[in-house]
Amino acid sequence: MIVIAKIIIGYFILQGALLSLVAAYGVVRLPDAYTRNHAASKSATLGVISVLLGVFLYFWLIEGHMNARIILGIVFVFMTAPVAGHLIMRAAYNTKVPLWEKSVQDDLKEDRKKEGVKG
Amino acid sequence: MAFQILLNFSIAFIWMFLKGEYSVQDFFNGYFFGLLMIFALRRFFHHRFYLWNVFAVINLIYIFNRELIMSNIAVLKIVLAPKINARPGIFKLETELKKDWEITILANLITLTPGTLVVEVSDDNRFLYIHAMDLEDAEEARKDIKNTFEKAIQEVSR
Secondary structure: OHHHEEEEEEEEHHHHHHHHHHHHHHHOOOOOOOHHHHHHHHHHHHHHHHHHHHHHHHHHHOOOOOOOHHHHHHHHHHHHHHHHHHHHHEEEEEEEEEEEEOOOOHHHHHHHHHHHOOO | OOHHHHHHHHHHHHHHHOOOOOOOOHHHHHHHHHHHHHHHHHHHOOOHHHHHHHHHHHHHHHHHHHHHHHHHHHHHHHHHEEEEEOOOOEEEEEOOOOOOOHHHHHHHHOOOOOEEEEEOOOOOOOOEEEEEOOOHHHHHHHHHHHHHHHHHHHHHHH
């Protein structure tokens, strides 16, 4: 029982670390602010959640101490990370950060032109 | 829906008072019988039986988790590919949802979908502008959003 728990905990923590690494790598490698935001907001979310889940299971199953604060932390990260991603995206667009030159489509720009908004 | 839950709590407390025993076990017994009563009297409420809404919320949480994992795999593939040949772009999506909280949840769900992120919600709440990592999948993403997410959210608010 303890051995199975240890394997699962190890898996979660390794997965979280790996996803955080991929997120950092993506931020370095991807071409423009928008695609970087994709990598940062998604992989980092699941990475942090996995690490927290591993920590929670470790204290619960092996130390016998249930810490509800970690669960709350998971819920908060889960709820706020997409909103943060959206706000950064929106701020970048409204301050006219250019899209990558290989981008193929920009519906928002056309609609803004139609409405006569400068930008 | 909130009214039905409150009523169910009241029935559970009345059950505890009738028995004269105040424990968690008695509360849950009373809650269960209150659930049966509300189910039997469901035609007198304006909204449907609230347990279906609870199931819809659970379904939505399940979709959230599934999409989170799928989107991470998608991002992993793009980031670790030897050459970045994604074709990003912003596309427009019309939504039928009306209330603010519904659109917020839809935007959060889209953010967690593989390769999409919401850039802007139009002022009249009718359109969402979505940045997609790879526009070739965008058509599929659009269908996905239409069929699964919107329906799941509408199911919750019905």
